[in-house]
Amino acid sequence: MNSTLYTVNPQKDAAGCERDGILPQYVGIISQDHESKFYNYGTAHATCGSHLLRELRGLFELQKIPWADDMRQFISNMNKHKNSDLASGRDKCDPKILRFFEKGFDDLLASGRMALAEHEKELGQDELRKMINRLTKFKDCYLLFIRDYRAPFTNNLAERDLRPDKTKQKVSGCFRSWHGFQVFARIRSFFSSVKKRSGNLFNSAFSILLSDPVLQ
16 A cells, blocks of 8 residues: 545545545455445455454453454464465465365354353353354455455554544644645645655655645
């Protein structure tokens, strides 16, 4: 990813996606945080594995559910295998290994359902039920990163891009005008994109003042 585009909308809803006009026209893989509105766009979805790992860790550490740690380690191992393949120049998972991973994922879901049935009224079982249902329904989205190496395991890059703005919102407060907010978003988009392309921020800003194109 070598570009950033910030947009401004009054609410975090599907109407904002439609107004932006980006996702409705996008054809390809969308890496996202398991937000229902995003599943309406793109041709495939790589639901963020980092978010899933954090949720599974919470189920294990807070709710004391051993199954969650087993699933967390299994998914982490899949990602390690993919990273090893990529480092070795491989662009896809070996079919036999992929079948092993898919069977392991299904087996863990089956063992989770058994644990749910055996300890239905214990602490954390409602959270476990929701997690198993989600991983079952969105299995293809959570496994896309290992099935198709073009799909990222995480969307943490987008999270990092947003973090300074969320900090500004919490510490400095909101903008005085909607127009100012929009201008800020355009400026942030420009500098973030220049940085991702290893450009010189000062020279790029000076070029803009001279009406010279920077981002091609």
